[in-house]
Amino acid sequence: MLKRLFDIFFSVIGLIILLPFFIIITLLIVIDSPGGIFYKQIRVGKGNTDFYLFKFRSMRTDSDKKGLLTVGGRDSRITRMGYFIRKYKIDELPQLINVLLGDMSLVGPRPEVRKYVDMYNEEQKKVLSLKPGITDYASIEYSNENELLGKAEDPEAVYINEIMPAKLKLNLKYIAEQGIATDFKIIFRTIRKILK
16 A cells, blocks of 8 residues: 555656656657657556556557567667667656556566566566566666667577566565565666666
8 A cells, every 4th residue: 555655646746747858758759750659568467467558659650560579779660769768768757657547566577568478487477466667676687688689699589588587586586575665775776777
């Protein structure tokens, strides 16, 4: 209950403060490439249930039909504005709406697409016992994930066999340590990582 109040309070404050910034980003996205402002993708949330995750659109329309993973600088699907907003994690900010709606929390395991969740073993499925979050230990550790995948000959194989298991291990660490103090620590580390 305390965590939900925490999420509601900070998501409302965040959306109010960021509204002028959201308008600027919206205009830049519209000018840069044709298509909608937001990108909605089905992700898997708490209890193994699907929900729509909101992001600022950073790719050309219908790009997800060409693959679910983005692979750094050599991914031609990403727009010019998209590279900028991804680099500074600006594309993730609309997920404050998901937090306000109750689909997500500010801090928690990052929500995955169904294709990869279906590959989880029983231990890894424990991450589905919590609401997914905008940031977590794995987001900080793998902030350069797109670049790592961009260097791989087979990005999906590297993701499935190396990156995804490592991220899930960090998610399980969060489950063991979860609490308001841990959430504040992760939020602080995330901001510090972005500013660096």
